Amino acid sequence: xxxxWFCLVAAMIAIYVVxxxxxxxxxxxxxxxxxxxxxxxxxxxxxxPVWDGNEVWLLAGGGTLYFxxxxxxxxxxxxxYLPLMMVLWLLILRGIAIEFRNHVESPVWQPLWxxxxxxxxxxLAIVFGAALGNVVRGVPLDRxxxxxxxxxxxxxLGPETGILDWYTLLVAAAAFLALAAHGALWVALKxxxxxxxxxxxxxxxxxxxxxxxxxxxxxxxxxxxPHLAESFRLRSWGYVFPLLALAGLVAMRLLKxxxxxxxxxxxxxxxxxxxxxxxYPYVLPSSGDPALGLTVQNTAAARYGLAIGLAWFIPGxxxxxxxxxxxxxxxxxxxxx
Numbered sequence: 001x002x003x004x005w006f007c008l009v010a011a012m013i014a015i016y017v018v019x020x021x022x023x024x025x026x027x028x029x030x031x032x033x034x035x036x037x038x039x040x041x042x043x044x045x046x047x048x049p050v051w052d053g054n055e056v057w058l059l060a061g062g063g064t065l066y067f068x069x070x071x072x073x074x075x076x077x078x079x080x081y082l083p084l085m086m087v088l089w090l091l092i093l094r095g096i097a098i099e100f101r102n103h104v105e106s107p108v109w110q111p112l113w114x115x116x117x118x119x120x121x122x123x124l125a126i127v128f129g130a131a132l133g134n135v136v137r138g139v140p141l142d143r144x145x146x147x148x149x150x151x152x153x154x155x156x157l158g159p160e161t162g163i164l165d166w167y168t169l170l171v172a173a174a175a176f177l178a179l180a181a182h183g184a185l186w187v188a189l190k191x192x193x194x195x196x197x198x199x200x201x202x203x204x205x206x207x208x209x210x211x212x213x214x215x216x217x218x219x220x221x222x223x224x225x226p227h228l229a230e231s232f233r234l235r236s237w238g239y240v241f242p243l244l245a246l247a248g249l250v251a252m253r254l255l256k257x258x259x260x261x262x263x264x265x266x267x268x269x270x271x272x273x274x275x276x277x278x279x280y281p282y283v284l285p286s287s288g289d290p291a292l293g294l295t296v297q298n299t300a301a302a303r304y305g306l307a308i309g310l311a312w313f314i315p316g317x318x319x320x321x322x323x324x325x326x327x328x329x330x331x332x333x334x335x336x337x
Contacts, residue, residue, distance in 0.1 A: 001306045002296040005068035006283065008313070010276040012064060014269045016057035017128075018182075019324075021268060022261075023051045025183015027094065027121020028176075030114065033184070033202050039195045040114060044098065045335040046190035050327060051098065055091070060320075067309055071145060071299035072283050079139060079147040080131065083163060087127055094120035122176065129175025133168030136275055137224050138287035145294055157224065159288065167224050174217055177210040178268060181252065185261040190335050203260075207253050214249065214271075218242070221278075227285060228278035238277040245270035 026047050034040040066073045077084060097117035101110055139147045140159065152162040155169070184203035188196045222229050232238050248267030252260055279285065283299055286292040300306065 001303050002300040006296045009064050012061040014272045018265045018268050019054040021179045022183045022186035023047050024121045024125045025179045027117050028180045031118025033198050042191050049331040069299040072294050075145050090120045090124045125176045125179040126172045129172035130168045133171030138285035141286040141292045174213040177206050182264045185264050189261050192334050231278045241270050241274040
């Protein structure tokens with residue numbers, strides 16, 4: 001039962017990254033690619049009907065984590081209190097930037113919220129990437145399962161490391177590049193003309209940096225977290241996830257239109273699945289004594305509660321999936337400015 005809920009939480013996080021990831025990427029394009037107000041409006045229209053609904057998966061993932069693995073929720077939300085507050089404020093700024101932008105016609109008002117939207121989107125991608133890097137690397141857990149990390153120390157790995165070090169910054173850079181490319185392919189899928197061509201060109205340009213960064217992360221992650229190699233050695237069928245990620249990464253560059261965007265979805269989901277597979281049964285490894293790491297067994301709720309929760313979770317997720325399919329089908333096709 002614990003393994004089932006581990007898979008469900010991982011799946012919800014992956015769905016959030018795939019769906020809200022192109023929203024964040026669109027925000028990055030809004031800042032770096034859009035050359036005039038007409039193109040900025042087109043980018044906003046491409047995500048307008050869905051961006052707030054996509055964020056529901058983040059809330060649902062956090063709620064599911066609280067229900068299924070309360071000890072992990074308590075430990076991680078206290079240890080990562082500062083970055084979580086940063087995420088909260090960035091989400092708020094990003095939301096109000098979208099809503100407030102068109103309320104006042106002014107040469108100052110609209111550029112202010114354009115920059116706010118773009119910067120908040122870019123910083124969210126970076127913070128989420130650094131968070132993933134911390135989970136893979138591990139944190140200094142004590143015997144009660146709690147930890148504290150400063151934002152940074154000397155940017156090196158070791159007992160005195162912070163939330164930001166060279167490894168987590170590398171993962172953050174990969175997340176920024178991946179979501180920027182993901183958003184560019186979405187904007188290209190939803191727009192026409194010069195903006196579509198510029199979005200495709202932007203995605204192709206940063207693809208090389210993304211591929212190089214992913215290759216470096218793949219090599220360094222096995223050194224930073226030895227449990228990854230052990231997991232793939234014991235369960236060799238798990239190599240299907242990195243192979244799918246590689247296929248998605250290559251297809252992003254070779255394919256066009258909807259196929260390129262779906263390939264980007266595959267790449268993101270498979271990369272997260274690879275990380276989850278490699279960490280299992282850990283949900284938060286210890287950077288010190290491996291025996292202090294938090295696992296699906298020592299953080300899960302009672303099995304009776306998990307079983308009852310699963311009975312309610314399945315129909316709830318079916319309704320949610322139906323709503324999302326209906327929404328995306330209703331707003332399919334190209335947008336205009």
